[in-house]
Amino acid sequence: MGAYLEIKNLQVNVEIIEGCKRVLDIDHFCVEKGETFGIVGESGAGKSILAQSILGILPYPPAIIENGTIFFQGKDLLQLNGKKMQSDIRGKKISMIFQDPMSSLNPVFRVGDQIRNVIKKHNRNMSRDELDNEVLEKLRMVKLPDVENTKNKYPNELSGGQRQRIIIAIALSCGAELLIADEPTRNLDVTIQAGVLKLLFGLKKKLGITTLFIANNINLVFIVSQKVGVLYKGKIIEMGTAQEIKNNPHHPYTLDLLGISHNENKEKVIPVKNKSLTKEWENQYTLCPYINQCPFSVDQCFQSQPPVVKVNSNHVVSCFRDFMEMERR
Ligand SMILES: Nc1ncnc2c1ncn2[C@@H]1O[C@H](COP(=O)(O)OP(=O)(O)OP(=O)(O)O)[C@@H](O)[C@H]1O
Ligand code: SF4
Ligand SMILES: [Mg+2]
Structure with missing residues (x-):
């Protein structure tokens, strides 16, 4: 059997005024089930382009996938059409936490309703009471205080760390097995970062989720990952176990x-x-x-x-x- 997630010869270009620029050119890497694979690279290295390619949410145009395969559980995601990705993969099998929580939360809906909508989408037969309980359960899962009150808040009434916890709750609400965390703590204070990461990796372990963890801080990547790929100008220039790359x-x-x-x-x-x-x-x-x-x-x-x-x-x-x-x- 092949790897859980395997990327081969993936080349992504973006169209810019001057012409076409290659922003991702990955020969090969795989992520095994249950592990955390860290991708580290500076700003502009192509980390988010990689995440968006896997999830099928690259903006076309300007981005174009020139070549490659992304095998997930034996299926090439690049061969699935948009509808199939939406119904079978995104949210259901693969979830993502974006670097900016406000880009994934809708400012005009209460956070409880946003969690509820995601749960409902994947559990059509749940009764109203079951859905209400599930929302509270998810808020407790991400260790938010006073869940009855928190569920009625709008995103701007929460702190950055609390918003990121809501995002984690949403990402883990539909039972996804692979989580792509794209710099989940980038915009948070260092003290808040530690709490959010502790929560994320505690849940990852408890739920047995495989994680692609993306960051620009190599030491952070070493702490949370078993394997590490160093991305530079769209290429993985060094890769190995976290221990090897560190030492x-x-x-x-x-x-x-x-x-x-x-x-x-x-x-x-x-x-x-x-x-x-x-x-x-x-x-x-x-x-x-x-x-x-x-x-x-x-x-x-x-x-x-x-x-x-x-x-x-x-x-x-x-x-x-x-x-x-x-x-x-
Ligand atoms: N929509 C777009 N239009 C044009 N170029 C883009 C677009 N999105 C990304 N790029 C280019 O692709 C390259 C990789 O961008 P990407 O967002 O993946 O970087 P990143 O590693 O995630 O950086 P950061 O750490 O700042 O989030 C950059 O050179 C960027 O300018
Ligand atoms: S020595 Fe290595 S890193 Fe430096 S330019 Fe040559 S191939 Fe690249
Ligand atoms: Mg990015």
Whole structure:
């Protein structure tokens, strides 16, 4: 049997005034049932585009899926039509928590009614009383105080942390098995973040939900994830178990993210000087995405894309430095 969620050769472009820009170019990654897979990358790396591609909510246009497969429980989601995605997948099997709670809550409806609508959509036979009880149960599940009162509030009457708890309640209301959490605590104070994450991962464990956790803070991703993929300019440049990437990072960009001086980690490579990129190189999708920033580029980096190198059974990296080291061995 294949992986629970498996993405292969996924390429997404967006149309911009100047033409077409590739924003996602993922070779391969899979998420196993029950685990938390963390995707980390800076702003603009393509994290939300990835999440939207899986859930089938990319804005067409400007986004276009050029190529690829997204297999979930053996079905290629990219082959399902909009109606099928809506009826069989979104909410029912895969839920998402967005980075901005206000974008997913309707400001003119009470939060209790918004939870109720989602439950009702997936449980058509529930009586009125059963629905009322279910709403209160969900509010208790996300540890909101005074649930009878809270259910009657509008989103703007709640704090950011409380709103994010409502979003979690909605996301987990229909029994989805895969949760995509796209920077769920990005706009919250650090103190509130910890509480929301604790709640989210407590529920994840209790309900046995598989999670794709997306964030721009690598240390946060290490805390909550079993496996990590580092996304840079739409490409996964390093991937492995959280422990491996934390203790044995290889890619120069990952080292940067971790604030590790390049020299501390590797000595052998001699930086190439005065090799500035031409515009054509910048616009090609055939070279390493980190080439403009990398202090260690070698001749090969200017000729083709770095191959994926297996560091060990729990770790892969896409870099010529590792490729050369592997060749030398
Ligand atoms: N609707 C759009 N129109 C044009 N370009 C877009 C659109 N949505 C995303 N992009 C581009 O795609 C790239 C990836 O965007 P994405 O929103 O996935 O980044 P992100 O990693 O989620 O960033 P952030 O951490 O800021 O949320 C960016 O270069 C962005 O400018
Ligand atoms: S492939 Fe080359 S440019 Fe890219 S990170 Fe490795 S050494 Fe640097
Ligand atoms: Mg985003």
